Amino acid sequence: MAALTYLLWLTTREGLRPETAAALVRRFGTAEAAYFADPGEYELLPLSERLCRSLADKSLERAERILGDCDRLGLTLLTYQDAAYPERLLQLHDFPLVLYVKGRLFRFDEELAVAIVGARECTPYGVAMAGRLGLELARSGALVLSGLAQGIDAAALKGALQGGGPAVSVLAGGVDVVYPRRNQGLYEDVAAAGAILSENPPGTPPEGWRFPIRNRILSGLSAGVAAVEAAEHSGTLITARLALDQNREVFAVPGPADAPMSAGTNGLIARGEAKLIRSAQDILVEYVTRFPHKVRQAPPLSQEGAEARLEAAAEPAPEPVPRPAERNPLPLRPRSELEAMGDEQRAIFALLSGRARVPDEIVGRTEIPARRVNTALTLLQAQGYLNELPGKRFTAAVRFDD
Incomplete structure (x- = not known):
């Protein structure tokens, strides 16, 4: 003591x-x-x-x-001298001497930990992509890390929890200080299923200058960092640069060329500093040989698409053949969920019930603009209504009762 x-x-x-x-x-x-x-x-x-x-x-x-x-407060204190202290952090020249932990104590060096970062003031597309990545990563055995801010952070954490996995939130203030206050419920959910971490003592206010310093821990604990949406000059890019300095993999979700909230992520991709990703599988294939015990232990998001890509990364294997519907019936969902969809989402789902189609075909048959089709596909997949198959084809993942 x-x-x-x-x-x-x-x-x-x-x-x-x-x-x-x-x-x-x-x-x-x-x-x-x-x-x-x-x-x-x-x-x-x-x-x-x-x-x-x-x-x-x-x-x-x-x-x-x-x-x-x-x-x-029932907190755990983890010091740099403890056996459980992550080697990933000890490698940093500015490693935190102490971590305050609320919740579970993870062995981060053994975890396929992926930090999802992005803007607070993000677009619906960004929210959908962050939620989808969090959900898919959690279902595939990865540990999702983020902050606790509105926008991308919150969407990623919610997605991970919906995917049945734990999640970790690294705070700039004390672990007992919820910021923003509106995320109190999310804070409690993350603490119950995973952990809240900080290098600052309880009661420390989340002052603005603390966030860039916090970011080195977020990237340092991770095997890779995924940037979802970021403006040209943003804190997200600070985290990405820290990750590169720490020899971590950096991933980025592309966005429209003229979208201000995608200027930062598009720039990372254009400069070759980040790998372009469209789904969690684009991240997982980078780690399947390093963390086979993690990636393979969880059921993939879809039998056809996710499993085929992960298996192929480890060893050559033929793509699995989908089984007939009568031998593998789709899960049944209440019709109220279908009725709660928007008109465009409902039309797209109906078109994909019983047959897989590519986005261009969906655009041609529904006459819905391509950008809105892609957004709807992302939302429907994040909510578990669609599966993505090889060849960028989509098909219904559920059926609705009459």
Whole structure:
């Protein structure tokens, strides 16, 4: 407990940046050694005068108060010295000395963890794609990470939970501070099924400058980062650059060439910094040989499309042949769900009941503009109503009662 108290003392020094904290424990060996160091030793290091004064303050009162808060809130404290601390984070030059955990303690080094990031003020297309990626990744055995913001973060987390998987949210403030407040329910769901993480003590406000610093943890815990929607100059691109610096795979969802909210993601793809993705399978094929125990253990989203692509990435194999409908009937859903669809979605679903079609054929038969067809297909698939087959063909995944 004493070692932890000294570690909390160090991490709460005023003016201390993550890279400086990591450098100090490397220099002194432990936080305890840094605590008992002579003030003159601090002055020999390239530290600011403000930080030297803070290091000279040996009061442990705040550290002890934080320990009490963690005990009261039922939080787990994970330090860089613990065996369960992710090696992925230790590889960073600015690794967090402490992680506050609400919920499950994951072995991130063994997880196919994918961070989904994007804009708060996103489009319906972005929300649908983030939800679809989260759902498909969770169903395929991956662990989805994100923040807790409105927009892409929330959609990705909701999709992962709907897919039956846990999810992890990395916060800029304390793990007990829900921001924005409207996501209180989502926060509780993520904490119950997965985990909420932060490097900051309970009660820390989510000030704007903390978010870019938080992003290195989000990308650092992940095997890959998927950017869904981002403007030309956005925090999402900061996370993507951090991921590249950390030798993580970066993926990006393309958008219309003239859409401001896709300028950042389209730029990542154009510069060769990110792999273009249209579904979770485009991510999973990159990891199937590294995480076969994770990818293969979960049922794919569709027997035909997802399974064929994942199997092909590991070894040559023929595409599975769909079984006749009478031997493998589609799940039955209440008709009220069909009636709740928009007119265009209902028309597209009817066209795909009993036969697989490509988007161009759907456009020709329904006379619905291609952009709206693609959006409807994404929404219907994210809601589990459609399956995508090889060759970019879509077919009904459910049937509705009479």
